[in-house]
Amino acid sequence: MQFQPLLHLFEVKGFFMSEMYIVEQSITFESGVRLDSGRILAPITLVYETYGKLNALKNNAILVEHAWTGDAHLAGKRNESETKLGWWDAIVGPGRLLDTDHYFVICANVIGSCFGSTGPASINPKTGKRFNLTFPVVTIRDMVRAQKLLIESLGIERLLTVMGGSMGGMQALEWATQYPDSISSAIILATTPRPSPQAISLNAVARWAIFNDPTWRKGEYKHNPKDGLALARGIGHITFLSDESMNAKFGRRFSARDGKFDFFGQFEVERYLNYNGYNFVDRFDANSFLYLAKALDLYDVAWGYESMAEAFNNVTAPLQFFAFSSDWLYPPYQTEEMVTCLTETGKSVEYHLITSAYGHDAFLLEHETFTPMVQKFLAQVSGTENA
Amino acid sequence: MQFQPLLHLFEVKGFFMSEMYIVEQSITFESGVRLDSGRILAPITLVYETYGKLNALKNNAILVEHAWTGDAHLAGKRNESETKLGWWDAIVGPGRLLDTDHYFVICANVIGSCFGSTGPASINPKTGKRFNLTFPVVTIRDMVRAQKLLIESLGIERLLTVMGGSMGGMQALEWATQYPDSISSAIILATTPRPSPQAISLNAVARWAIFNDPTWRKGEYKHNPKDGLALARGIGHITFLSDESMNAKFGRRFSARDGKFDFFGQFEVERYLNYNGYNFVDRFDANSFLYLAKALDLYDVAWGYESMAEAFNNVTAPLQFFAFSSDWLYPPYQTEEMVTCLTETGKSVEYHLITSAYGHDAFLLEHETFTPMVQKFLAQVSGTENA
Numbered sequence: 001m002q003f004q005p006l007l008h009l010f011e012v013k014g015f016f017m018s019e020m021y022i023v024e025q026s027i028t029f030e031s032g033v034r035l036d037s038g039r040i041l042a043p044i045t046l047v048y049e050t051y052g053k054l055n056a057l058k059n060n061a062i063l064v065e066h067a068w069t070g071d072a073h074l075a076g077k078r079n080e081s082e083t084k085l086g087w088w089d090a091i092v093g094p095g096r097l098l099d100t101d102h103y104f105v106i107c108a109n110v111i112g113s114c115f116g117s118t119g120p121a122s123i124n125p126k127t128g129k130r131f132n133l134t135f136p137v138v139t140i141r142d143m144v145r146a147q148k149l150l151i152e153s154l155g156i157e158r159l160l161t162v163m164g165g166s167m168g169g170m171q172a173l174e175w176a177t178q179y180p181d182s183i184s185s186a187i188i189l190a191t192t193p194r195p196s197p198q199a200i201s202l203n204a205v206a207r208w209a210i211f212n213d214p215t216w217r218k219g220e221y222k223h224n225p226k227d228g229l230a231l232a233r234g235i236g237h238i239t240f241l242s243d244e245s246m247n248a249k250f251g252r253r254f255s256a257r258d259g260k261f262d263f264f265g266q267f268e269v270e271r272y273l274n275y276n277g278y279n280f281v282d283r284f285d286a287n288s289f290l291y292l293a294k295a296l297d298l299y300d301v302a303w304g305y306e307s308m309a310e311a312f313n314n315v316t317a318p319l320q321f322f323a324f325s326s327d328w329l330y331p332p333y334q335t336e337e338m339v340t341c342l343t344e345t346g347k348s349v350e351y352h353l354i355t356s357a358y359g360h361d362a363f364l365l366e367h368e369t370f371t372p373m374v375q376k377f378l379a380q381v382s383g384t385e386n387a
Numbered sequence: 388m389q390f391q392p393l394l395h396l397f398e399v400k401g402f403f404m405s406e407m408y409i410v411e412q413s414i415t416f417e418s419g420v421r422l423d424s425g426r427i428l429a430p431i432t433l434v435y436e437t438y439g440k441l442n443a444l445k446n447n448a449i450l451v452e453h454a455w456t457g458d459a460h461l462a463g464k465r466n467e468s469e470t471k472l473g474w475w476d477a478i479v480g481p482g483r484l485l486d487t488d489h490y491f492v493i494c495a496n497v498i499g500s501c502f503g504s505t506g507p508a509s510i511n512p513k514t515g516k517r518f519n520l521t522f523p524v525v526t527i528r529d530m531v532r533a534q535k536l537l538i539e540s541l542g543i544e545r546l547l548t549v550m551g552g553s554m555g556g557m558q559a560l561e562w563a564t565q566y567p568d569s570i571s572s573a574i575i576l577a578t579t580p581r582p583s584p585q586a587i588s589l590n591a592v593a594r595w596a597i598f599n600d601p602t603w604r605k606g607e608y609k610h611n612p613k614d615g616l617a618l619a620r621g622i623g624h625i626t627f628l629s630d631e632s633m634n635a636k637f638g639r640r641f642s643a644r645d646g647k648f649d650f651f652g653q654f655e656v657e658r659y660l661n662y663n664g665y666n667f668v669d670r671f672d673a674n675s676f677l678y679l680a681k682a683l684d685l686y687d688v689a690w691g692y693e694s695m696a697e698a699f700n701n702v703t704a705p706l707q708f709f710a711f712s713s714d715w716l717y718p719p720y721q722t723e724e725m726v727t728c729l730t731e732t733g734k735s736v737e738y739h740l741i742t743s744a745y746g747h748d749a750f751l752l753e754h755e756t757f758t759p760m761v762q763k764f765l766a767q768v769s770g771t772e773n774a
Contacts, residue, residue: 037648137648197633197656201625204657205618209596212614227599231592235622238588243718246584252687260685261424261524263677267684269584270591290650297654298647300639328715331630 022049022076026116027153033145039136046150047116048072048108051092052100061156062098064107065164065171068292069284071115074107090367097371108150110143112292114285121285132219132287140299144174158182160382165189165363170299177301180316185381187374189322190363192330193308193338194300199329202239203293206232210286219287229286230277237273242326242359308341318348320377322370324362325355409436409463413503414540420532426523433537434503435459435495438479439487448543449485451494452551452558455679456671458502461494477754484758495537497530499679501672508672519606519674527686531561545569547769552576552750557686564688567703572768574761576709577750579717580695580725581687586716589626590680593619597673606674616673617664624660629713629746695728705735707764709757711749712742
């Protein structure tokens with residue numbers, strides 16, 4: 001088992017988080033985990049990054065969970081040549097919402113993904129070849145099982161909070177229900193207790209787009225099946241935006257070079273989906289996309305329980321929920337179902353419905369809408385709020 | 388120019404509409420039409436069916452407009468072996484909403500389609516080969532241009548009403564704005580003055596699915612590109628249903644033979660999309676699908692005008708609108724924009740928002756929700772209402 005030093009931030013220019021280089025770390029658990037399916041996945045490697053310092057009491061750790069196509073690179077840069085900051089840089093750093101002067105922030109790439117953690121593109125040690133479709137189906141609960149090993153390896157008994165949106169929110173829910181003693185709170189954004197058949201159907205056609213690509217070859221490709229994966233991602237983008245945000249961003253404008261009466265003429269929104277779809281091919285493995293889509297669709301907080309209420313019975317930590325008015329992928333009513341259930345069983349729960357035009361993506365694009373509430377909630381759970 | 392007799396219903400069993408055989412008719416206009424694009428499409432053949440008898444005054448004619456993948460076969464059977472009735476049989480026949488004891492009902496397959504009217508699969512008389520992608524881009528307005536020739540050829544100066552849902556509603560809008568003197572009323576269901584970028588984006592990914600299919604060959608296929616077309620249709624089905632109707636119909640159930648941890652395991656909703664997608668391949672031409680998708684996306688009632696208000700300036704006929712609460716493809720607010728605009732300019736307009744869980748398909752599935760209002764409206768416009 002590899003273990004790497006906790007202190008891994010070294011200041012380069014010295015102004016703020018984004019100007020330091022972050023070291024990507026990696027840890028391997030030889031005994032792996034027993035998955036929900038009953039299969040053993042071993043060994044398991046997790047790639048992760050940390051920000052700030054774990055204090056002596058080890059009670060200032062925050063685990064941030066990434067969404068579908070996210071990675072461990074939460075904030076800052078890993079080297080000078082990186083042009084993009086980490087995916088949630090806006091809220092992580094000194095003086096930011098997850099203030100790295102106070103908190104020790106961790107983000108790990110989930111199993112099933114393709115950014116260093118064990119996934120279908122990893123080499124199966126038993127065969128010396130990529131897993132591809134021999135990789136087992138993993139669930140959100142399995143992802144959290146693996147993360148629990150990481151947190152333990154870091155010597156952390158209890159996380160101050162687990163925070164995530166979308167698939168990240170599902171993981172936070174699993175921490176709250178499966179490891180209630182290991183968290184002091186959870187912050188859960190833009191998620192669902194279980195995707196609706198409409199959400200499933202949109203992932204289903206995305207999967208289908210990849211299956212249709214003859215270069216996918218049932219997962220045994222040398223190069224990503226680009227047309228299928230790009231289309232799958234294009235479909236995803238529709239669900240991340242909203243009717244309103246698409247209207248504001250694209251309206252019914254045509255792509256500059258195309259005319260109305262050109263058979264291949266594109267609307268701006270069409271060009272956007274195309275462009276983003278093909279960009280995605282360079283950065284995400286098609287099989288990982290499929291495995292994670294399946295994990296999303298299978299997700300049900302009440303899996304293995306008689307009911308949602310029974311699943312929530314275990315919860316001890318205060319939970320803070322955010323839903324976004326124009327999110328039609330995981331609409332607010334689905335979060336509200338959980339909030340009602342938790343309230344009825346006497347749990348500590350806080351809920352904010354944010355009015356936003358940005359659809360599902362709002363949790364990434366409009367952090368200022370929830371920053372004050374999260375700040376207050378974190379102060380409360382860390383007991384540092386001014387009395 | 389072909390011309391066929393108006394009387395074409397012959398009773399077989401003699402009870403009701405559905406037990407008579409309908410004769411599909413066809414008419415060819417050698418001079419064709421000048422399209423919105425400026426191109427001439429000639430000759431044009433229209434396949435159509437009629438039900439009931441045109442009266443001596445020729446003022447009892449109702450034109451019903453079909454939607455995207457519909458056809459001229461509105462009601463009844465065309466022969467004994469047909470197992471399915473026409474697509475809107477529920478409302479057409481003696482004693483039904485469009486009572487064929489009183490009205491002369493016409494339905495024509497639109498140009499661009501593949502059920503006998505001129506479309507991309509037709510033989511281009513200049514080359515002796517299928518048009519395929521040499522077929523010109525046609526608009527909703529072009530479809531109505533062709534229908535105007537048909538109506539004239541039937542000796543009808545003024546239609547009692549034009550009725551249609553979805554793409555059929557767009558055609559009814561075009562009659563109201565482009566041929567105000569040729570209609571006495573219009574009944575417009577589940578449509579939009581212009582599809583939103585969200586609606587466009589869903590058609591865009593459907594198009595993309597066909598473009599990705601290597602057997603499509605830029606339209607030069609011998610056999611329908613089945614995987615691409617099936618997926619495109621699957622995407623369409625998502626937009627025809629609603630979150631609520633999918634929940635009621637499928638929930639999160641798995642397809643019987645598939646397990647949760649099977650990589651290729653399917654949810655019921657996934658199986659449904661697949662099944663309907665592949666069924667569609669046998670009955671609809673992929674190029675027609677693309678041309679009509681484009682016509683839908685391009686549709687804008689205000690095309691060629693300064694504003695919607697200016698487009699509606701021409702309207703003289705009373706218009707009756709229906710929108711369905713769970714229709715997220717062409718949501719009620721889009722119909723309401725037209726109703727508000729018409730009301731503000733002093734036009735005769737009636738609007739009903741129907742509460743329904745069935746999404747966009749509600750106009751086809753729940754005719755009983757609008758039947759009484761349409762009945763009353765028709766009685767008013769035909770001047771037969773009891774005073």
